[in-house]
Amino acid sequence: xxxxxxxxxxxxxxxxxxxxxxxxxxxxxxxxxxxxxxxxxxxxxxxxxxxxxxxxxxxxxxxxxxxxxxxxxxxxxxxxxxxxxxxxxxxxxxxxxxxxxxxxxxxxxxxxxxxxxxxxxxxxxxxxxxxxxxxxxxxxxxxxxxxxxxxxxxxxxxxxxxxxxxxxxxxxxxxxxxxxxxxxxxxxxxxxxxxxxxxxxxxxxxxxxxxxxxxxxxxxxxxxxxxxxxxxxxxxxxxxxxxxxxxxxxxxxxxxxxxxxxxxxxxxxxxxxxxxxxxxxxxxxxxxxxxxxxxxxxxxxxxxxxxxxxxxxxxxxxxxxxxxxxxxxxxxxxxxxxxxxxxxxxxxxxxxxxxxxxxxxxxxxxxxxxxxxxxxxxxxxxxxxxxxxxxxxxxxxxxxxxxxxxxxxxxxxxxxxxxxxxxxxxxxxxxxxxxxxxxxxxxxxxxxxxxxxxxxxxxxxxxxxxxxxxxxxxxxxxxxxxxxxxxxxxxxxxxxxxxxxxxxxxxxxxxxxxxxxxxxxxxxxxxxxxxxxxxxxxxxxxxxxxxxxxxxxxxxxxxxxxxxxxxxxxxxxxxxxxxxxxxxxxxxxxxxxxxxxxxxxxxxxxxxxxxxxxxxxxxxxxxxxxxxxxxxxxxxxxxxxxxxxxxxxxxxxxxxxxxxxxxxxxxxxxxxxxxxxxxxxxxxxxxxxxxxxxxxxxxxxxxxxxxxxxxxxxxxxxxxxxxxxxxxxxxxxxxxxxxxxxxxxxxxxxxxx
Amino acid sequence: xxxxxxxxxxxxxxxxxxxxxxxxxxxxxxxxxxxxxxxxxxxxxxxxxxxxxxxxxxxxxxxxxxxxxxxxxxxxxxxxxxxxxxxxxxxxxxxxxxxxxxxxxxxxxxxxxxxxxxxxxxxxxxxxxxxxxxxxxxxxxxxxxxxxxxxxxxxxxxxxxxxxxxxxxxxxxxxxxxxxxxx
Ligand code: SF4
Numbered sequence: 001x002x003x004x005x006x007x008x009x010x011x012x013x014x015x016x017x018x019x020x021x022x023x024x025x026x027x028x029x030x031x032x033x034x035x036x037x038x039x040x041x042x043x044x045x046x047x048x049x050x051x052x053x054x055x056x057x058x059x060x061x062x063x064x065x066x067x068x069x070x071x072x073x074x075x076x077x078x079x080x081x082x083x084x085x086x087x088x089x090x091x092x093x094x095x096x097x098x099x100x101x102x103x104x105x106x107x108x109x110x111x112x113x114x115x116x117x118x119x120x121x122x123x124x125x126x127x128x129x130x131x132x133x134x135x136x137x138x139x140x141x142x143x144x145x146x147x148x149x150x151x152x153x154x155x156x157x158x159x160x161x162x163x164x165x166x167x168x169x170x171x172x173x174x175x176x177x178x179x180x181x182x183x184x185x186x187x188x189x190x191x192x193x194x195x196x197x198x199x200x201x202x203x204x205x206x207x208x209x210x211x212x213x214x215x216x217x218x219x220x221x222x223x224x225x226x227x228x229x230x231x232x233x234x235x236x237x238x239x240x241x242x243x244x245x246x247x248x249x250x251x252x253x254x255x256x257x258x259x260x261x262x263x264x265x266x267x268x269x270x271x272x273x274x275x276x277x278x279x280x281x282x283x284x285x286x287x288x289x290x291x292x293x294x295x296x297x298x299x300x301x302x303x304x305x306x307x308x309x310x311x312x313x314x315x316x317x318x319x320x321x322x323x324x325x326x327x328x329x330x331x332x333x334x335x336x337x338x339x340x341x342x343x344x345x346x347x348x349x350x351x352x353x354x355x356x357x358x359x360x361x362x363x364x365x366x367x368x369x370x371x372x373x374x375x376x377x378x379x380x381x382x383x384x385x386x387x388x389x390x391x392x393x394x395x396x397x398x399x400x401x402x403x404x405x406x407x408x409x410x411x412x413x414x415x416x417x418x419x420x421x422x423x424x425x426x427x428x429x430x431x432x433x434x435x436x437x438x439x440x441x442x443x444x445x446x447x448x449x450x451x452x453x454x455x456x457x458x459x460x461x462x463x464x465x466x467x468x469x470x471x472x473x474x475x476x477x478x479x480x481x482x483x484x485x486x487x488x489x490x491x492x493x494x495x496x497x498x499x500x501x502x503x504x505x506x507x508x509x510x511x512x513x514x515x516x517x518x519x520x521x522x523x524x525x526x527x528x529x530x531x532x533x534x535x536x537x538x539x540x541x542x543x544x545x546x547x548x549x550x551x552x553x554x555x556x557x558x559x560x561x562x563x564x565x566x567x568x569x570x571x572x573x574x575x576x577x578x579x580x581x582x583x584x585x586x587x588x589x590x591x592x593x594x595x596x597x598x599x600x601x602x603x604x605x606x607x608x609x610x611x612x613x614x615x616x617x618x619x620x621x622x623x624x625x626x627x628x629x630x631x632x633x634x635x636x637x638x639x640x641x642x643x644x645x646x647x648x649x650x651x652x653x654x655x656x657x658x659x660x661x662x663x664x665x666x667x668x669x670x671x672x673x674x675x676x677x678x679x680x681x682x683x684x685x686x687x688x689x690x691x692x693x694x695x696x697x698x699x700x701x702x703x704x705x706x707x708x709x710x711x712x713x714x715x716x717x718x719x720x721x722x723x724x725x726x727x728x729x730x731x732x733x734x735x736x737x738x739x740x741x742x743x744x745x746x747x748x749x750x751x752x753x
Numbered sequence: 754x755x756x757x758x759x760x761x762x763x764x765x766x767x768x769x770x771x772x773x774x775x776x777x778x779x780x781x782x783x784x785x786x787x788x789x790x791x792x793x794x795x796x797x798x799x800x801x802x803x804x805x806x807x808x809x810x811x812x813x814x815x816x817x818x819x820x821x822x823x824x825x826x827x828x829x830x831x832x833x834x835x836x837x838x839x840x841x842x843x844x845x846x847x848x849x850x851x852x853x854x855x856x857x858x859x860x861x862x863x864x865x866x867x868x869x870x871x872x873x874x875x876x877x878x879x880x881x882x883x884x885x886x887x888x889x890x891x892x893x894x895x896x897x898x899x900x901x902x903x904x905x906x907x908x909x910x911x912x913x914x915x916x917x918x919x920x921x922x923x924x925x926x927x928x929x930x931x932x933x934x935x936x
Contacts, residue, residue, distance in 0.1 A: 003757050003835050004882035011882065058795060065785045073792055074813065087813060089794070107920065114922065115758075115879055118816065119806035120799055133811050135833070376801045383804070383822065386920060427804035448797065462801045538868075602798045604778040 001117070015148040023154060024147060027051055028140040035086075037078050044063055045081030052661070053139050055081065056132060056449050059088035066605030080136055090132040091449060092117075092142055095156040098166035098184040098208070099127035099402035103389035106400070112142050112383035121385060123378040123748035125167050125442060125495055126205070127402040128156065132449050154192060156514035159200045161276075164188040166208035167216030168401035168409040171334055172363040176210030177228035178239050182332040183268060185206045186325035190269050191276070199280040201291030205248070206272075212242070213528055218404055220530040221247045221498070223293045224272065225256045240264045245275060245305070247296035249492035252729040253292040253533045255722075257302040259309070269322045276310035278305065289703040303598045326495030334412060337397045340367020341416040352422050355433040360418070365412070371410040371421065372435035377443055377458055377464065380405030387428040395421055395607045405493075406442055407435055438475075438482045439468045442495060446488020446505060447600065453488035453697055455505025455516035455542050459601025461486050467546050477551045483526050483567055486518070490733055497533040498524045500566045501549060506539050506736050508588075509743050514607050516542040516600045517590045519732075522570050522578060535640050535725070536732055537575045539589040543597050548585055555581060576641050625742055628665025629735065632658045636731045643724050652719030655731040659708045662738040669745065682712050695741050704737035754893050756840040757832075758879040760924075761851040762820055764827040766870035771826055773800050773808055777818045779861050780810040788857065789850070791815050817854050828855050828869065831879060840897060845905045848935055871932040877916070877924025884923040891915045894923055907934040
């Protein structure tokens with residue numbers, strides 16, 4: 001811990017809101033009490049999570065160093081959560097409501113990054129900042145320094161209302177209905193610490209969008225999506241919101257459902273409060289895998305949910321803050337610092353011209369534009385942040401926004417300033433072009449720091465950036481416009497379901513080794529606020545993914561119809577065709593032929609826990625299960641093709657049987673004579689793998705088995721396109737879990753030998 | 754003035770031959786062998802960030818990195834955990850750790866040809882509350898460093914250029930007449 005924590009406490013005491021200061025002090029006391037074992041471990045974990053203090057990879061005190069799994073010799077102390085070592089470094093998430101920052105706040109984040117973390121501030125896909133490798137006992141100082149410039153980390157993680165996100169162009173976008181910034185601000189501070197949002201079974205993510213057709217707000221994938229709209233009432237235009245609920249990516253993505261097509265502004269806060277109350281009262285609390293709002297809505301149906309919300313609304317005691325915020329709107333009106341105008345005499349500089357093409361967007365205010373600062377993998381250094389703070393001061397009235405594409409956006413830039421601004425950004429190495437284009441890849445932290453990462457999404461994204469940059473000069477514009485998004489596991493923090501080309505990490509056993517793979521996800525739509533979700537079509541070894549990008553994009557270029565979009569092209573040729581074209585890339589060479597396939601990108605360690613020797617007896621059953629798993633994967637893919645053809649019923653049934661066949665494969669490792677009957681497969685699987693917890697994953701526990709059991713319970717259900725889509729996702733995840741279970745069993749056999 | 758949380762950076766004298774990605778496997782072997790007194794945890798690769806922290810070996814008490822801040826490659830030692838003892842002990846300890854890290858890297862067969870410029874070093878205090886970068890503190894730091902370097906190094910003749918931007922950390926770039934050698 002830094003020696004200066006008392007100094008900060010003293011220095012900043014007059015600069016922090018008293019209620020925030022008290023919260024930080026309480027947290028500091030709780031840390032002290034935990035060191036004396038006076039606070040229960042799980043409770044402490046939730047307490048720190050609610051202050052954005054998150055666990056990080058290896059914080060269980062174990063790390064595979066490429067040769068063997070080793071214990072990291074941290075001092076023995078009470079844990080900071082179940083299986084979490086006190087001194088192991090962790091992550092601090094900094095909530096940035098609607099991504100809005102001032103230069104002063106940027107400078108503080110820069111200072112904290114230097115003094116407490118590894119020297120990189122990371123912008124997330126929900127407009128937050130994350131700092132890594134932070135020591136728990138330093139976090140109260142961080143919180144104080146942030147609070148002194150108006151940032152609270154309260155409810156940045158945990159089962160709470162997460163950062164309220166919003167399009168970074170709000171207030172200046174030519175397509176918006178109105179500026180949603182004041183409403184995002186109001187909702188943030190209305191819900192922060194509100195008693196009605198303290199008893200959720202899981203997190204709750206709100207998002208605002210100024211229009212329906214662009215992707216900036218991604219309202220479709222949020223628990224609460226709010227889209228600015230208007231209607232004519234008594235001959236006058238009245239502003240309000242279209243409200244969507246129950247969206248989410250995660251393991252099985254759900255599109256949000258329309259709750260109301262028009263909610264007047266003054267009803268925004270009370271209606272949200274009612275939604276929160278219903279979620280807190282009826283949402284699942286025990287089984288966290290079914291605790292998001294999307295599951296409650298799925299169970300109740302949107303109509304019933306709406307009825308309950310409206311009933312709740314009637315009962316709510318009046319709160320003056322519901323309308324007070326509308327009076328504060330004027331204080332959020334941003335304006336220009338410098339006179340607008342046109343960029344005349346564009347200098348003959350190819351990089352500048354390209355930057356103008358890709359990083360500049362028109363504003364609805366003439367003479368002004370927005371400028372996107374493309375951050376490589378969302379990373380920025382403290383020096384860059386400080387220099388950018390000065391740029392913000394020079395060209396704007398002290399505002400900048402982070403974006404869900406892990407970039408930063410300057411607004412109200414006079415076109416006359418573009419060349420000077422470009423020069424200033426260039427000095428700080430922040431003038432990279434290609435914002436929102438194929439090279440501007442979104443990636444979650446994954447194996448770099450995330451405890452759940454299966455494969456290195458940042459390593460892959462870094463490699464793709466490098467390779468694509470080399471080809472950029474000759475690249476066709478149609479390819480440059482594609483979006484790539486990568487997650488390190490199925491949890492979708494990298495939003496791969498919304499990309500043209502999405503990838504998420506999975507592990508596969510090849511011979512006696514594990515090989516990092518990525519599922520290729522196709523069919524997602526970034527536009528229309530994340531209008532449709534893609535599905536995984538095939539797992540490819542990580543080292544072959546750059547070739548996958550090349551092959552699919554070349555195919556698109558060669559075979560597309562005139563003006564055909566990428567999504568339409570994929571739809572027309574079908575996923576089967578794409579899958580076939582990738583077949584040769586789906587196999588990893590043997591370790592002897594090419595050992596590089598057995599390391600992850602940017603990580604020279606052998607990917608597995610070393611040789612997984614298999615005895616002859618085990619070898620036979622392991623081979624059998626490999627066949628069964630291959631069959632199951634084929635079936636789940638066929639289910640997708642059926643779904644694309646509009647045959648929802650057959651698709652759902654096929655996915656259900658894919659799950660059964662994967663389960664059967666696992667059962668056969670213990671009981672070869674299991675019959676091809678659903679009931680028997682379920683019974684045997686439950687007895688041998690679920691009740692014994694053999695199937696349980698260390699993090700997800702029995703979650704994926706529940707997918708199988710629930711689908712089986714509804715075996716005679718009729719499938720529509722939505723529930724068939726979900727069943728396919730669940731089948732894919734169940735099969736992944738069978739792969740993982742098979743691997744764990746092999747490892748255990750190996751350890752026993 | 755307490756010299757806690759010291760950062761030392763020794764520049765690489767032949768950066769044109771540097772292959773930064775090879776530092777990853779080098780640091781991984783340090784973790785495998787736990788070569789330092791400090792607990793070594795993980796490697797973080799930030800080579801994609803221009804003038805960033807480069808390739809980092811994250812430890813519990815200290816980090817080591819192939820740092821590229823300010824566009825200059827060098828080995829950086831960042832002491833995170835507080836050290837008991839006086840300033841002399843702290844500075845000597847930081848020098849010792851930094852120099853032995855340089856030595857280990859130079860001996861690494863995979864980094865063949867790597868050379869450090871041992872006539873230069875950058876020293877800063879990574880804590881703005883403890884050591885705000887004010888004119889007064891720069892004077893105090895200058896005096897204290899002069900006193901300590903004479904005690905810690907065999908030949909401490911040097912010239913220093915202090916960081917004057919108050920928003921940056923209190924620090925100095927030092928040039929010695931001779932290669933740095935601990936007493
Ligand atoms: S998608 Fe998975 S690996 Fe990536 S950050 Fe989320 S949980 Fe971690």
